[in-house]
Amino acid sequence: MASDLRLPTNSIVRPDKETFLNEENPFEAMMSRFDRAAQLLDLEPGLYKVLRHPEKQITVSIPVLMDNGEVEVFTGYRVLYNTSRGPAKGGIRFDMHVDMEEVKALAAWMTWKCAVVNLPFGGAKGGVICDPLKLSVGELERLTRRYTTGIINTLGPDSDVPAPDVNTNERVMAWIMDTYSMAMRHTVTAVVTGKPIELGGSLGRREATGRGVMISTREALKHLGMRIEGATVAVQGFGNVGSVAADLLTKEGCRVVAVSDKSGGIYNKAGIDVPAAIEHVKKHRSLEGFAGGGEHVSNDELLLLDVDVLVPAALENVITRHNAGKVRAKVIVEGANGPTTAPADAILDEKGVFVVPDILANAGGVTVSYFEWVQDRQAYFWTEDVVNERLTEIMVRSFNDVLQLSLQHKVNMRTAAYMLAISRVATVHRLRGIYA
Ligand code: NAD
Numbered sequence: 001m002a003s004d005l006r007l008p009t010n011s012i013v014r015p016d017k018e019t020f021l022n023e024e025n026p027f028e029a030m031m032s033r034f035d036r037a038a039q040l041l042d043l044e045p046g047l048y049k050v051l052r053h054p055e056k057q058i059t060v061s062i063p064v065l066m067d068n069g070e071v072e073v074f075t076g077y078r079v080l081y082n083t084s085r086g087p088a089k090g091g092i093r094f095d096m097h098v099d100m101e102e103v104k105a106l107a108a109w110m111t112w113k114c115a116v117v118n119l120p121f122g123g124a125k126g127g128v129i130c131d132p133l134k135l136s137v138g139e140l141e142r143l144t145r146r147y148t149t150g151i152i153n154t155l156g157p158d159s160d161v162p163a164p165d166v167n168t169n170e171r172v173m174a175w176i177m178d179t180y181s182m183a184m185r186h187t188v189t190a191v192v193t194g195k196p197i198e199l200g201g202s203l204g205r206r207e208a209t210g211r212g213v214m215i216s217t218r219e220a221l222k223h224l225g226m227r228i229e230g231a232t233v234a235v236q237g238f239g240n241v242g243s244v245a246a247d248l249l250t251k252e253g254c255r256v257v258a259v260s261d262k263s264g265g266i267y268n269k270a271g272i273d274v275p276a277a278i279e280h281v282k283k284h285r286s287l288e289g290f291a292g293g294g295e296h297v298s299n300d301e302l303l304l305l306d307v308d309v310l311v312p313a314a315l316e317n318v319i320t321r322h323n324a325g326k327v328r329a330k331v332i333v334e335g336a337n338g339p340t341t342a343p344a345d346a347i348l349d350e351k352g353v354f355v356v357p358d359i360l361a362n363a364g365g366v367t368v369s370y371f372e373w374v375q376d377r378q379a380y381f382w383t384e385d386v387v388n389e390r391l392t393e394i395m396v397r398s399f400n401d402v403l404q405l406s407l408q409h410k411v412n413m414r415t416a417a418y419m420l421a422i423s424r425v426a427t428v429h430r431l432r433g434i435y436a
Helices: 017-023 026-041 045-051 100-116 137-150 170-184 205-224 240-251 274-284 342-351 364-378 384-409 413-432
Strands: 056-065 071-082 088-094 122-128 160-164 232-236 255-261 264-267 295-297 309-312 331-333 354-356
Touching (some): 026 100, 026 413, 071 088, 071 100, 088 137, 100 384, 100 413, 122 137, 122 160, 137 170, 205 354, 205 364, 232 240, 240 274, 255 274, 354 413, 384 413
Antiparallel strands (some): 056 071, 264 295
């Protein structure tokens, strides 16, 4: 198989299955934060039980005709966690580590993330257990189309709207849209987001998560009375989120002193030439070989650098009870999903590190997905400036909503973000009534 047939997002190196499930179970990690926020909100017991359960869990067997003429059967999932605020929104990942517990956790996460930025969406997630690197483009397309057909009853612009996630991309979204449209007998662009621009994708979507990280950093520094000009920043992960965040933070006047990817990192006290690093990655698909006038740092060392701002933008569970005590950054802005474990939260709190949590800091992506859905439904497309302006408005407002709650209840930003999200979801349940 030619390398250009491979998907670009499969650079995420995931922790081994045992570590991932036993030590840092994603559903439990998420639920421990949910429980704390629910307790502080004094959530009524019935509603607490409702919000602790996914609305719908689907498992499908996906027969695929392989290139060698044989039939393989893959397993796929789609979980709609909560749809009380609107259609379920959440990505689809193709990965060997996919399992129902993880999909459930990620679907719940999407519910809180959409609520924290006040989008009229619920939360969902999907996944197929497969190694896309081992599939040809034809096999990948057949797998995608058959999976789409398997979950077609939940899909729709008014019910469930997928998006790209680990190892899925614009092309996969285009196949999902086409398969759904064939079944509906007319073109339905709003059934997925993260599509190619020519098919109803939104300008600004690619940069949206990194832009949201930059805006969150700017707001955090403003709140803490720190100047953005000259603020030192370390960024772990130099993919879609990390590279855009590093670039935009540089443009805001920050000094990005360290960047890394799975090949390792570079530290330069005088500041990394971020555009040159981006060019290098474009050419070589990795930071490896990029000197940038600096010295080598490992990914573990990068997390402990003496900087103003640390942006983990690669993997989950990198700041743990083992290294949180040694973190020297004053501010952490979580570009990645779940980079900090629940036990590490308490340690960072004690040290007075200001953490902008993932469900707020990286919500720029789903916000522009929402814009894509709105534009598709209106069949009227916005300029990139309008997209960025509206994204900024939502990110700034959401940051301040969370900050106010955190000051009012004397809790950290993560707990405040969960409180805000849960109270928004709870409010619509109360207004609608529980149909029990
Ligand atoms: P990506 O695949 O574009 O980039 C991932 C980066 O992480 C690459 O630079 C890769 O080399 C690096 N990486 C992989 N393994 C590593 C390791 N062991 N140590 C250090 N770096 C490593 O992915 P992305 O879209 O930038 O997503 C990064 C994170 O942000 C993920 O947690 C993702 O779930 C989250 N996120 C992404 C979006 C989005 O819109 N892309 C939205 C919300 C959250």
